[in-house]
Amino acid sequence: MTTMPTWVQLVYLACAVCFILALKGLSGPKTARAGNLIGAGAAVVAVIVPFTYLDLDHVPLIVAAIAVGTVIGVVGAQRVQMTQMPQMVALFNGVGGGAAALVALLELDEMIPHADDISWFTLAATAFTILVGSVSFAGSIVTFAKLQELMTSRPVVFPGLPVVFALAGIAAVVLGVLTVTSPAMWIGIVLALIGLAVGMLLVLPVGGADVPIVISLLNAFTGLTVAASGYVLGNVVLLVAGTLVGASGTFLTMLMAKAMGRSVSNILFGALKGGSTLGAGVASDRPVKSAGPEDIAILLGYADRVIIIPGYGLAVAQAQHTLRELVDVLIARGAQVDYAIHPVAGRMPGHMNVLLAEAQVPYEQLIEMDEINGEFKTTDVVLVVGANDVVNPAAKTTPGAPIYGMPILNADEAKQVVFMKRSMRPGFAGIENELLFEPTTTLLFGDAKDSLSKLLSAVKAL
Amino acid sequence: MDEAVVWLTIFILSVFVGIEVIAKVSSTLHTPLMSGANAIHGIILLGAVLVTGTTESNVALVVGLIAIVLAAVNMVGGFVVTDRMLQMFVRKRPKPAPAAGSSADGKAS
Numbered sequence: 001m002t003t004m005p006t007w008v009q010l011v012y013l014a015c016a017v018c019f020i021l022a023l024k025g026l027s028g029p030k031t032a033r034a035g036n037l038i039g040a041g042a043a044v045v046a047v048i049v050p051f052t053y054l055d056l057d058h059v060p061l062i063v064a065a066i067a068v069g070t071v072i073g074v075v076g077a078q079r080v081q082m083t084q085m086p087q088m089v090a091l092f093n094g095v096g097g098g099a100a101a102l103v104a105l106l107e108l109d110e111m112i113p114h115a116d117d118i119s120w121f122t123l124a125a126t127a128f129t130i131l132v133g134s135v136s137f138a139g140s141i142v143t144f145a146k147l148q149e150l151m152t153s154r155p156v157v158f159p160g161l162p163v164v165f166a167l168a169g170i171a172a173v174v175l176g177v178l179t180v181t182s183p184a185m186w187i188g189i190v191l192a193l194i195g196l197a198v199g200m201l202l203v204l205p206v207g208g209a210d211v212p213i214v215i216s217l218l219n220a221f222t223g224l225t226v227a228a229s230g231y232v233l234g235n236v237v238l239l240v241a242g243t244l245v246g247a248s249g250t251f252l253t254m255l256m257a258k259a260m261g262r263s264v265s266n267i268l269f270g271a272l273k274g275g276s277t278l279g280a281g282v283a284s285d286r287p288v289k290s291a292g293p294e295d296i297a298i299l300l301g302y303a304d305r306v307i308i309i310p311g312y313g314l315a316v317a318q319a320q321h322t323l324r325e326l327v328d329v330l331i332a333r334g335a336q337v338d339y340a341i342h343p344v345a346g347r348m349p350g351h352m353n354v355l356l357a358e359a360q361v362p363y364e365q366l367i368e369m370d371e372i373n374g375e376f377k378t379t380d381v382v383l384v385v386g387a388n389d390v391v392n393p394a395a396k397t398t399p400g401a402p403i404y405g406m407p408i409l410n411a412d413e414a415k416q417v418v419f420m421k422r423s424m425r426p427g428f429a430g431i432e433n434e435l436l437f438e439p440t441t442t443l444l445f446g447d448a449k450d451s452l453s454k455l456l457s458a459v460k461a462l
Numbered sequence: 463m464d465e466a467v468v469w470l471t472i473f474i475l476s477v478f479v480g481i482e483v484i485a486k487v488s489s490t491l492h493t494p495l496m497s498g499a500n501a502i503h504g505i506i507l508l509g510a511v512l513v514t515g516t517t518e519s520n521v522a523l524v525v526g527l528i529a530i531v532l533a534a535v536n537m538v539g540g541f542v543v544t545d546r547m548l549q550m551f552v553r554k555r556p557k558p559a560p561a562a563g564s565s566a567d568g569k570a571s
Contacts, residue, residue, distance in 0.1 A: 019505075020479055020483060022498065022502065023484055023495075023498070023499065023502070024483040026484070026487075026494060026495045026498040026499070026544075027484045027485075027486060027487035027491060027495055028486075028487075028491075029488070029491060032491060032495075032498075032548045033545065033548040033549070035498065036494075036498050036501075036541060036544045036545055036548060037545070039498060039501065039502050039541065040501070040541040043501070043502065043504065043505050043507075043537055043541070046508050047505075047507050047508050047537075049508075050508065050511055050512055050515065054512075054515065056511070056515030056516065057516065057517070057518075058514060058515060058523060059515070061527060062514055062515060062527070062530060065514075065527045065530035065531050066507070066530055066531075066534045068531050068534070069507075069530060069531040069532065069533065069535045069537075069538065070534050070538045072531070072534075072535045072539070073534060073535040073536070073537070073538035073539025073540070076535070076539050076543075077538075077539045077540075077542035077543035077546065078542065078546070080543065082546075082547075082550075085493070085497075085543065085547065086493075088539075088543055089493075089496060089497045089500055089540075089543065092500055092501070092504070092535065092536045092539050092540045092543070093500050093503075093536070095533070095535050095536050096503050096504050096506055096532070096533060096540075098529075098532050099506050099507070099510055099529040099530075099532040099533035099536065100509070100533075102510070102525055102526070102528060102529035102532070103506060103510050103513050103526075103529050105525065106513045106514075106517065106522050106525055106526055106529070107513060109519075109522055110513075110516075110517075119466070215496070216496050219496055219499060219500050219503070222500075222503050223499070223502075223503045225506075226503045226505065226506045226509070227473065227476075229509045230509070231469055231473075233509055233512055233513070235508065235509065236472065237505060237508060238505060238506065238508060238509055239469065239472055239473060240472065240476050241502050241505045242503060242506075243472075243473055243476035243477055243480060244479065244480040244483075244499075245480070245499045245500075245502050246477075246480065247476065247477040247478075247479075247480030247481050248480040248481060248483065248484045248499055249496070249499055251480070251481045251484060252484060252487070252492065252495060252496060252499070255487070255489075255492065256492055259489050259492070343489045348492065348493040348496070349489045349490070349492035349493055350489060350491060350493040350494070351493055353550075354493065354494075354547055354550045357550040358550050
């Protein structure tokens with residue numbers, strides 16, 4: 001594009017450095033918030049700069065569009081419940097990918113009249129952005145729909161999916177090559193449509209429990225498209241910021257997968273191989289032992305050692321405060337009570353910590369999996385509230401189960417297990433939980449908040 | 463040096479920096495980190511502004527404005543939502559060093 005004054009290049013360099021500092025800050029608990037603010041500041045500065053040195057057209061419209069986007073973003077981010085955070089991140093990521101794809105289409109439009117002067121690499125980068133940006137957009141929207149439960153969170157697989165997938169992949173490569181050899185607008189648009197299809201096909205077969213990893217991966221994809229746009233537009237900030245997100249996002253995806261004991265390829269393509277047909281996703285009619293709040297209250301009220309395993313269901317029912325009250329009463333009665341936090345409790349790694357922190361649960365009572373797993377043997381009662389997959393022994397015993405290999409909380413080793421559940425429906429991963437049918441297990445059916453209040457008054461009455 | 467090689471150099475160095483700076487992140491911060499990185503790629507807003515500000519056709523203008531709205535949602539919403547998440551953490555965190563007392567008893571908020 002036009003040449004930049006030196007001071008602009010220096011400001012952009014400063015912004016790029018700020019993005020590095022932002023990521024660095026975000027990876028430590030003490031510096032995280034400052035890191036985020038540094039990133040935000042740099043982003044704002046970088047966006048303002050072109051208005052100062054370039055003679056841009058349509059400035060009022062552009063400013064209005066930024067204002068509209070800002071309002072939507074702020075309102076959305078403020079209104080969203082903490083429990084719905086993962087799908088919000090997915091949605092933000094999706095629109096970012098969509099924006100990158102649209103920018104690339106416009107770039108292509110500008111290049112076509114003088115395509116002979118454009119290097120093949122620039123055209124290839126443009127094609128890459130159109131394709132991958134669309135993948136990220138469509139994939140994120142499907143992810144959002146799964147987490148928001150607008151559609152089933154179970155893997156969606158249909159016969160011939162691998163074939164369709166392969167055909168779409170081949171078509172994408174062919175169109176990518178065509179973009180370089182004979183660029184035309186229709187090619188770009190078809191490429192975008194294929195990207196949308198691939199994005200959907202990529203995420204549909206992924207089971208609900210693995211969706212967070214897919215969000216992280218699509219996040220990295222969007223980062224790479226931004227980097228490619230940076231190259232095409234000759235802009236260092238875009239290149240550096242996009243590459244940073246692409247690289248750290250890919251690495252973070254692998255870290256997350258490792259925390260869940262999964263490999264990324266297994267998550268993406270496991271269902272295609274027909275691996276996760278286990279569990280029909282419907283209520284089982286096998287016999288279980290259930291009891292009323294009064295019986296459970298006696299169990300809890302006279303226990304010396306209690307461990308609480310909170311899950312997403314707790315947060316959905318907004319029952320964190322009631323749970324905390326119950327724990328306070330039990331502690332006052334002399335029991336030792338802790339919360340066992342699985343790394344992926346909730347919907348994303350670290351999600352449960354956020355949710356419980358919001359409910360003012362003391363940080364000291366939150367014990368991580370590795371620390372507490374040895375203590376279940378000596379525990380009188382384990383109270384599982386709205387969790388399921390993270391205590392499912394199938395992760396240890398059933399090769400082929402979608403969660404096989406995921407580290408779990410050893411609730412099955414405790415003397416008594418109490419499950420608070422709404423129904424017999426399987427957890428997010430869609431697999432039946434053998435622990436429910438153990439003789440040491442008692443179920444308390446009902447909404448988590450409702451059950452906890454009843455349990456609380458029953459314990460108080462003891 | 464060939465200009466393309468300069469860009470390639472920046473790209474490759476950024477890859478290493480990107481991995482290196484987050485290598486030691488604890489699993490409790492995975493979610494905010496992902497969200498923060500997500501906000502950073504909202505900087506595509508800059509690209510959308512550059513392209514839209516130099517376009518002549520009306521169709522391209524409309525597409526560009528849509529891209530700007532989407533990118534602004536990504537960038538602004540991303541940073542705000544990350545900050546909301548991190549507020550929860552920062553208040554509760556000073557446990558390992560009880561000496562840092564001032565922020566430890568943030569029950570009032």
